[in-house]
Amino acid sequence: MMSSSHFFTDREYKTVFFETFGCQMNKLDAELSLGLLQEDGYRIVDKVEDAYVVLFNTCSVRQHAEDKVYSHLGALKTLKKKHPEVIIGVLGCMAQKDGKAIFKRMPHVDLVCGTRMFSRLPELILTIRNHGSHVLAVDEDQVVSVKRVAAYRPNAYQAFVTVMRGCDNFCSYCIVPYVRGREISRTISDIKEEVQSLVSNGCKEITLLGQNINSYGKGLPGNVNLGDLLSALEDVDALDRVRFVTSHPADMSRDIIRTISRLKKVCEHIHMPAQSGSDRVLGLMRRGYTSGYYRELISFAREHIPHLAVASDFIVGFPGETEEDFQETVQMMEDIRFQNCFIFKYSPRTGTKAAELIDDVADEVKRERNLKLLELQKRISLEENKKVLDKKVQVLVEGGSKSDPGKLSGRTRQNHIVIFRGTPDLAGKLVNITIQEVTDLTLFGKLAKG
Numbered sequence: 512m513m514s515s516s517h518f519f520t521d522r523e524y525k526t527v528f529f530e531t532f533g534c535q536m537n538k539l540d541a542e543l544s545l546g547l548l549q550e551d552g553y554r555i556v557d558k559v560e561d562a563y564v565v566l567f568n569t570c571s572v573r574q575h576a577e578d579k580v581y582s583h584l585g586a587l588k589t590l591k592k593k594h595p596e597v598i599i600g601v602l603g604c605m606a607q608k609d610g611k612a613i614f615k616r617m618p619h620v621d622l623v624c625g626t627r628m629f630s631r632l633p634e635l636i637l638t639i640r641n642h643g644s645h646v647l648a649v650d651e652d653q654v655v656s657v658k659r660v661a662a663y664r665p666n667a668y669q670a671f672v673t674v675m676r677g678c679d680n681f682c683s684y685c686i687v688p689y690v691r692g693r694e695i696s697r698t699i700s701d702i703k704e705e706v707q708s709l710v711s712n713g714c715k716e717i718t719l720l721g722q723n724i725n726s727y728g729k730g731l732p733g734n735v736n737l738g739d740l741l742s743a744l745e746d747v748d749a750l751d752r753v754r755f756v757t758s759h760p761a762d763m764s765r766d767i768i769r770t771i772s773r774l775k776k777v778c779e780h781i782h783m784p785a786q787s788g789s790d791r792v793l794g795l796m797r798r799g800y801t802s803g804y805y806r807e808l809i810s811f812a813r814e815h816i817p818h819l820a821v822a823s824d825f826i827v828g829f830p831g832e833t834e835e836d837f838q839e840t841v842q843m844m845e846d847i848r849f850q851n852c853f854i855f856k857y858s859p860r861t862g863t864k865a866a867e868l869i870d871d872v873a874d875e876v877k878r879e880r881n882l883k884l885l886e887l888q889k890r891i892s893l894e895e896n897k898k899v900l901d902k903k904v905q906v907l908v909e910g911g912s913k914s915d916p917g918k919l920s921g922r923t924r925q926n927h928i929v930i931f932r933g934t935p936d937l938a939g940k941l942v943n944i945t946i947q948e949v950t951d952l953t954l955f956g957k958l959a960k961g
């Protein structure tokens with residue numbers, strides 16, 4: 512550990528601690544940032560006290576996520592007093608949202624870097640080292656183009672690839688359009704090149720990432736859409752599987768669904784947040800569709816894509832949500848029988864339209880409704896998973912099971928987690944597993960004969 516009079520070599524300066532919060536897009540931005548810093552000679556350390564650059568990649572989707580980062584920053588005040596040369600940076604959505612207000616609240620923070628500026632991290636850190644503190648980089652219009660360091664990723668066989676950034680939907684409760692900016696899509700050739708480099712580096716499964724991936728292609732020449740992108744990846748040799756997240760029902764076209772039904776590599780799993788089963792609440796949320804439209808879309812998708820698994824998101828306790836509204840959400844979950852759902856309690860986000868509404872659903876009621884939907888989904892997931900008992904499923908082996916040492920884990924094309932006994936050399940391979948036991952979250956089985 513450094514002493515206050517210590518003179519720093521380049522090598523010591525180039526140590527970075529990086530903590531990321533929030534969604535898959537943030538995790539991928541962290542991976543891209545660390546790849547860049549590594550290329551610039553940085554060593555990644557896993558303890559704050561071993562680093563000269565301490566970075567937090569932040570999330571603003573709920574107040575709680577921001578409070579957590581501010582408490583981390585508060586805790587670094589002493590370290591900064593003792594070692595003023597240490598560089599502390601805030602990246603991501605909270606940096607984009609709060610900007611220079613972070614310097615006011617936490618004067619010991621040196622860098623505030625927004626959601627579209629992380630590709631300049633090495634240069635921004637150098638600026639602080641050479642010219643001193645309080646560098647603000649929150650330009651919204653910057654096109655994010657980061658040369659991916661294919662070798663640097665947390666999982667050898669799977670990778671996320673950003674295909675577009677930002678969102679133009681402005682759902683009334685959501686902060687994303689204010690912190691991630693307007694929708695901008697990468698070209699199909701750019702994405703395909705990145706996918707090919709990942710596949711040549713051993714990747715078997717690619718998940719395409721976009722806050723509102725169904726509007727991929729908007730603004731690109733030639734009127735391309737998500738269907739065209741998925742079709743373009745169908746001929747990438749050695750790529751086994753393609754997934755995509757996150758879909759917005761109003762932007763999911765029947766054409767895209769028909770295209771998916773013709774493609775072999777696109778997995779039969781769609782994550783399509785419904786958010787509520789009540790038309791009145793969907794209107795207040797400015798989601799742009801009705802529960803009837805949503806139900807028809809899911810039926811159409813299930814009709815055209817055999818064995819399709821659908822996951823969803825729901826928000827409980829939105830301002831004005833009555834017991835009747837809530838019961839319509841319960842009914843939608845009962846009728847559609849999702850493979851799994853993420854359930855959230857409404858939390859107002861300053862700056863969003865919904866924040867202007869009175870948050871009149873009591874916390875106790877929010878908790879109750881949240882629990883009811885979690886229990887309902889747990890029952891439905893278990894019943895649906897029982898349907899694959901004694902069946903053979905294709906699994907991409909990810910490696911050793913985190914929950915069950917000595918066993919392997921992987922995923923089906925429907926995104927089920929599968930645990931089974933096997934040898935480590937199966938990692939990265941597609942195997943058939945006969946399912947013998949299930950819970951609401953996991954399938955357990957054995958390697959199928961032949």
Ligand code: SF4
Nearest residue numbers: 678680681682685687
């Ligand atoms: S589509 Fe998703 S990311 Fe976009 S505003 Fe709505 S909830 Fe937010």
